[in-house]
Amino acid sequence: MNRFNRFLNVMSTPRKVVISRAGLIAGVLFLSTCLTTHLWAAPPFFFATGSPNGLLGALSQRPSPGKVETETADDFFLQETTVITHATIFGLLPVGTPVDNIRNVEVEVYHIFPEDSDVARTSGPPTFSTPAVPTRVNSPADVEIDTATRERTAGTLETSAHVVSANFMVANTVVNNISVKAGGEGPRSGEEVEITITFTNPIVLPAGHYFFRPEVLLTSGDFLYLSGPRPIVSPDGTPFPVGVTDLQAWIRNSNLAPDWLRIGTDIIDGATPPTFNMAFSLTGETVPEAGTPGQPNCHGQTISALAHQFGGIDAAASALGFSTVQALQTGFKLFCE
Numbered sequence: 294m295n296r297f298n299r300f301l302n303v304m305s306t307p308r309k310v311v312i313s314r315a316g317l318i319a320g321v322l323f324l325s326t327c328l329t330t331h332l333w334a335a336p337p338f339f340f341a342t343g344s345p346n347g348l349l350g351a352l353s354q355r356p357s358p359g360k361v362e363t364e365t366a367d368d369f370f371l372q373e374t375t376v377i378t379h380a381t382i383f384g385l386l387p388v389g390t391p392v393d394n395i396r397n398v399e400v401e402v403y404h405i406f407p408e409d410s411d412v413a414r415t416s417g418p419p420t421f422s423t424p425a426v427p428t429r430v431n432s433p434a435d436v437e438i439d440t441a442t443r444e445r446t447a448g449t450l451e452t453s454a455h456v457v458s459a460n461f462m463v464a465n466t467v468v469n470n471i472s473v474k475a476g477g478e479g480p481r482s483g484e485e486v487e488i489t490i491t492f493t494n495p496i497v498l499p500a501g502h503y504f505f506r507p508e509v510l511l512t513s514g515d516f517l518y519l520s521g522p523r524p525i526v527s528p529d530g531t532p533f534p535v536g537v538t539d540l541q542a543w544i545r546n547s548n549l550a551p552d553w554l555r556i557g558t559d560i561i562d563g564a565t566p567p568t569f570n571m572a573f574s575l576t577g578e579t580v581p582e583a584g585t586p587g588q589p590n591c592h593g594q595t596i597s598a599l600a601h602q603f604g605g606i607d608a609a610a611s612a613l614g615f616s617t618v619q620a621l622q623t624g625f626k627l628f629c630e
Contacts, residue, residue, distance in 0.1 A: 335581050335602055338375045341574035342367070342521035343530035349569050350385045350463040350481055350517030351544055351556055355397050355510035363471070363546040365518045365556070366403060366433045366506035367571040370537050374583035374595075374628075377496040378614045382507045383521070383572040385461060385483040387514040392454040392486060394512040400450065402441035402496065403504040405540075409434035411551070426552045427473060427559060431540045433504040435551035440627045441496045449494040454486050461485035466517060467556055471546050474562045485519065495577070495614050497628040499586055502537065505573060521572030541568040578613055584629060591629035596622070 356362035380400065386392075403409070406421070406429045415421040421429040443449040461484065465477035488509070509516035525532045525539060533539045543553040544560070554560055557567040582598035584591030596606060599621070603609035606618055615621040 335373075335579045338371070338373075338377070338575070338577040338579050340369050340531045341529065342523075342525050342570045342572055344521065345383045345461070345485060345519035345572045346522055347462060347520075348464050348567070349477075349520035349556065350466045351520070351542065351569075351571070352466075352468045352515055352546075353384075353506070353508050353518040353544075354516050355399055355508045356547065357510055361546050361548065362508070363468075363544065364401075364506050364508060365542060365544045365571060366504040366553070367542040367569075367573065368405070368502060368504050368540040369575060370502050370533055371498055371500050372534060373579040373581045374497070374499050375577050375579050376613045377498065377575050377577040378492055379576040380490040380492070380505070380507070381574045382488050382490070382509075383457070383519045384486055384488065384509060385463060385481065385517040385519055386486055386511065388460070388483050390484060390511065390514060392456065394514075395452065395454055395488065395509060395516075396512055397444065397446050397510040398450065398452050398488065398490060399444040399508045400442070400490065400492075400496075401437040401506045401508075402498065403433035403437050403506060405502055405504065406430070406432045406434050409436050409438070411435055423552055425473075425549055426554055429552065431538075432543050432553040432555075433506070437506070438498075438503075440630075441498065443492055443494060443496065449492065451491045451493055452488055454488045456484050457487050458485040461519075463517070463519065465561065467544060467560055468515060468517070471544055471549055471554060471560065473554065473559050475560050477561045481517065483517070492614065493616065494620065495624065497624050499583075499628070504540075504543070505575065507573070519572045520569045523568060523570040525570065539570070542571050583625075586629050588629075592626055595625050595629065599625075 351365040352363040353365035354363050415423050415429055445452055462482045464480055466481050468478050542556050544556050545553045557569050584594035599609040600606050603612050610618045610621040
């Protein structure tokens, strides 16, 4: 008992502790490390094909009375799970059209055929042709990724637009004649516009190869999606990673759907058929430690990764452009399904 009392007396007696300068610095560094290991920088995502090159304008418009829906799509590649927050597209408006006449913009994303597609309605390998198209190899899928559709009138994206050039000429167009070997419909001039798109509900996609398809509805007249450089050249553009093929642009209207045609190879044709990219860019953030869609632990792993990467789930929602933490949770729940 006496020994125990002496022990208590020693522990309760004030003692002078001497800490060396080196030890103090080491302690501060250790504490700093502990406080910051939850936050780390993943590479941001940016993809661009480059500025319009004046070679092509292809119709890409929402359906409306008297106007058939027409879709023009071009591809992009993600090396990591990515949250796409912004996009830009370049188009040709009729001369004198105010940008306020842009009534609606819709964006869809497609897997590459044969995913999300009815292969049985095609001839099968190697061409996967149908009565309407010579091939579906490397085309967009039959149907879009439903969780990736965004539209201004639905409140899931916002747009701003400005005129880049009041007088821009394209050498060829594809507007109404969307069929095999129909040929181009000739040159057209108009206003070159750049439309900046902000996804108020960001698009979350796993690593993979996709097609990006924007549509624009004007109060009157046609929106022609402008072509960009092919091949893509830096620094204005973002070349595809080594081993990944930059696919050409495809088009369809509601009469051709669910099939697609290559704008250059199938429609314009010729002795040496041209191939096209479209002029667009995508911006966002990568989430390298995200879970794998379809796996039981996907959602939990992804939310943990976001908290680790951004320093908390609230910070992640803010940095990625989600309106609330709940919106982020819902977006990644759909991603994981």
